[in-house]
Amino acid sequence: MASSSTSSVHKSFKYEVFLSFRGKDTRKTFVDHLYHALQNKSIHTYKDDERIKKGERIDDELIKSIEDSKFYIIVFSKNYASSSWCLDELVKIIECQKTTEHTAYPVFYDVEPTEVRKQSGEFGKAFAKQEKKETAEKWREALKEASDLAGWELKNTLDGHEAKFIQKIVEEISLELRYINLSVDEKLIGMEDRTRDVVSSLEMGFDDVRMIGIKGMGGAGKTTLAKAIFDHISFQFEGSSFVENVRENSNSNFSGLKKLQKQVLKDVLNDQGINISNVHDGKKKMKKMMHCRKVLIVLDDVDHTKQLEALAGELNWFNKGSRIIITTRDEQVLVAHRVNLIRDVNLLSPKEALCLFSRYAFGREIPIQGYEELSRQVVLYAAGLPLTVSVLGSFLCGKVEVEWESAIQRLKTIPSKDTLDILEISYIGLEEEHKEIFLDIACILKGCKKKDAIRALESCGFYATIGLKVLEQKSLITISEYGELDMHDRIEEMGQYIVRRLHPDEPNKHSRLWIEEEVRDILVSDQGTNEAVRCIELSSSELNPEIFMKGLGNLKKLRFLQVHHYFPYPSNNWEFDEVRRYFPNALRCLRWERYPFGSLPKSFQANNLVQLEMPYSRIVQLWEGGDKKALNKLRFLDLSWSNLKYLDLGLTPNLETLDLTDCPDLVELHMPAEWRKLISLKLSHSKSLHGLFGELQRPNEANSETTKLIVTEVLLMTRKQYNTQAIH
Incomplete structure (x- = not known):
């Protein structure tokens, strides 16, 4: 180049x-x-x-x-x-x-x-x-x-x-030097506006003491922004200290925190002779010595409230006009410490990202001729993450076009290690259950409605509401304005890489499968019992559903199965073998849109099944041959828009939600009178019903296609209430 x-x-x-x-x-x-x-x-x-x-x-x-x-x-x-x-x-x-x-x-x-x-x-x-x-x-x-x-x-x-x-x-x-440093540093893109925005929120003209938090995912530019703010305003204070890598430099026995306390006091007081015997002693000295000074302290990359308690315990530690800025990936740390204001760090816009990348790759603000499209591909991959942009810019600097194309293709399979190391810090600090939830989202549930994801995760035995909140506070996921689970592309990539990295060429050893070719290879190969695979998502396939079903039975530990879209092969004449295992008995959540068979196989015990969703399916009755097999753990059932004819809800004593919307062939629905756990019931657009609550039968005019039975959100009604209020 x-x-x-x-x-x-x-x-x-x-x-x-x-x-x-x-x-x-x-x-x-x-x-x-x-x-x-x-x-x-x-x-x-x-x-x-x-x-x-x-x-x-x-x-x-x-x-x-x-x-x-x-x-x-x-x-x-x-x-x-x-x-x-x-x-x-x-x-x-x-x-x-x-x-x-x-x-x-x-x-x-x-x-x-x-x-x-x-x-x-x-x-x-x-x-x-x-x-x-x-x-x-x-x-x-x-x-x-x-x-x-x-x-x-x-x-x-x-x-x-x-x-x-x-x-x-x-x-x-x-002040002159601050402006110069911001404009001269060619690697800082868009920092002047971001700095000005945060500084304005500090309200420097007020004499109160304020703590402000800057949160965001790893590599998003929190430290860079904090440094720019520090350089911009530190001269206005009687003492200042920028404490980098608080998480890394503080350890479990608190000797690290003692060193950080000593650093803050030395910086603020400009006194190299300060000694601290322990963290408690450090707290007392900080409160005593900083109380009479207007100070600026930046605590970078905090991940535990104990660090804040040691370095900025209370507002009364500091003199009027002092400002404390904290950067973190974990919003809960800021909330627990009662930080006055919490700000999200803004990722780079496409224009800013291209400018930053070009400065690292070409030493100028725009790509050189011939590299425009390749540069845009890299910037699109980085998705506004400054760390990724700068790492890739430095890596590709000086390389020829062929090397660029090879590197871009490689990134789609093996992400940049420098980026992964930074991002994975947040994952490593999670509890085991929260790690499992995170990997489920990264590999399968990203894009799902939050309420649907919670239902699926709870079906798998997780405390999903708490888990999602933790992941959101740690900047690993976000909730979109439409109520969907989302995460940054590089976070998603990191999660998928964690699942694949130990056995990159052996998908049969991966805990989660979501790539169509890998799912097909594993199910078609019939390699015998597999205890590694826990979750599968198949979004579209030309795989014969009969072969697909036979292969599923080998996945002994499969707890989650999600299948979208219609299989192109007709299955009306195919029958389940009464002995062969099809669905693993470990399944807790089964979501199969356009299920191509008329029932569940007899060999499926379903003892652990909590959620069953088969909208737009060919299912006629739950069990093959009209068996009455109880689903004691089933809480969520969706057979909407299906060919369902018969359903006995006496087999599902713990059912909480039922969706039978638009089941035109439904003629018999048995609902025992003692059934009391139902929270939500949807039966709109059905033509005729028999046996509702045992004996309740629909009026003759209900056979008209234009007449609708609308029963939605029935909240623990008694039989009498149901008769008088829910039938229209």
Whole structure:
């Protein structure tokens, strides 16, 4: 791939600030305080402090230092102009300041701007010593230009208080650097708007103490956003600390938390001599020492409330105006700690993702010619996840087109390890049951209505409502505006990879099957008993249903089966073998849309079946040959839009929901009078019924196709209530 230059070049400076001053006037007073204030804010500053200036001209080393500085602070004092060295510095500074890369700020310490501009007053007396020198005119011009620049005058600022004056200078320089860092960092895309949005929610003008949480999935850019916010506002606080990788750096015996407490105190107090004996001692010291300071603390990647209790226990630990920012994948951690405001991190838009990818892959904001479509494919795969975008951009940088195509195809089977390692952290921290629920969603249930997924998962023995809430709080799933389970494509990919990675080429050893070719191969091969497969989803197939049924019987531990769409082969004349096992007896949830047979096989014991859904099926009666086999665990039954003729609900004593919508052939429905667990009953669009509650029979006019029996959401009615209220 041909190399490409960047679209814009930003100069990197050795120093952020260069201080120009007359040593005899201010070295040990004003300039000394200003220098240390800048250093305390991590502003790299050049101060020619130790050098004994001899000779008339500044040397090459000093000239280089001026050229290598972004900002200049020129401290004009009464005797500044008495030094030819200072005046030569000023000439070089003004020369550099005329470029767009440098900015000079005059500070009028004990003189007024007009004195510098006109070389009058005490300042003029000092300059008089230079009048006869050859460079005097050049110095005059430099002094005039410097005095016309925007700067600060001590006498007219903050009532002349030097400490407050210095703080103002440092804050304004810090702010300039923040804006520069945000715009110069070519790897930060869309960060300026996101930073501004979160900063506005911090409401910096209020004096209360606030904690704000930023949550999102791994790799979504939480840490990057938190760093940008920290860089943007930290100068406004008396002390600040950015604590990275809290989860990783704190461990079970709390020695890690003790180190993090020590780090926060050192950063905030700028004191390297702090000692902490244990976490409890650290809490006491943090509360005592930070109570009098306005501080900014960022706690990055928190995953447990104990970490917050140790590092930001209560709001009263901090002085007015303090702000604590917490990033996490787990919303519950923030809720439990009573965080004031919780914000979701926004993923990259397609335009932003393409720009970020291009900067990593090509060193420019748009793809180079010939790589536009391949770049769009990568960005589509990354689905707005900054981590994936940057990893793939770095990986593909310098590779030729053939390598790109190969890499993109490989990603569809084997995801990027760098991305997976970050994403899997959330999965590893789950309880075992929640891991199983997560894998069921990633492999099979993504896109299902939440209520349907809960029903299916509960049928399989899981506490689904709690489990889904946990996964949602940990940013592993979301609920769409339509009430459907959703998750980021890379999270889904990670879940599917976890299922497949131990035996990538042996699907018969996978716990969940959802790829049609693999399902077909396993069921057709008839390899004998299989105890690995727990769940199957088949969305469409040309597989002969008779072969499909025979293969299912080998899956001894199968608990969940979901089949969609109609098999193209007619099955009216095929009969079940009375001995052969078809459906595994371990099945707890059986969802088969367009089931092609007239009944369930006799060999299916169904002792564990909790949910049975067979809409649009050919089923005529539940059991082959009219058997009366009890389904004692069955809670959910859906035979809507089917060929059903007979149903005896005495066989389902624990049934809670029943859907027989539009069963035109239904002529006999037995419902025992003592049946009391029904919550929801749907019988609309049926033509005739016999034996409802044993003896209840529909009126003659009910045989008309235009007449409807509507019985919906019957809530534990008695027989009398049913007779008088539910028949229309």
